[in-house]
Amino acid sequence: MSSKEELLHLIEKLDERWIDDVVDYVRWLQQPTDTLSPVEFQRVQHGEQELVQGDRISLKDWRRQHDV
Numbered sequence: 001m002s003s004k005e006e007l008l009h010l011i012e013k014l015d016e017r018w019i020d021d022v023v024d025y026v027r028w029l030q031q032p033t034d035t036l037s038p039v040e041f042q043r044v045q046h047g048e049q050e051l052v053q054g055d056r057i058s059l060k061d062w063r064r065q066h067d068v
Contacts, residue, residue: 001009014022036044050056057065 011022062068
């Protein structure tokens with residue numbers, strides 16, 4: 001039995017209360033994978049460079065600086 005056939009067989013036996021959750025999960029699996037935009041990628045690279053240089057800030061201090 002192929003994986004797809006097994007999946008269909010399991011779905012047929014699935015308790016009705018779980019169907020909506022399974023449908024949501026399968027829809028989520030079908031979405032394209034997330035990718036970073038060029039700007040986001042540059043920000044990640046900048047952050048990595050700061051870490052290598054030893055530039056760090058605690059979450060508590062960051063929240064205070066950004067009023068979060």
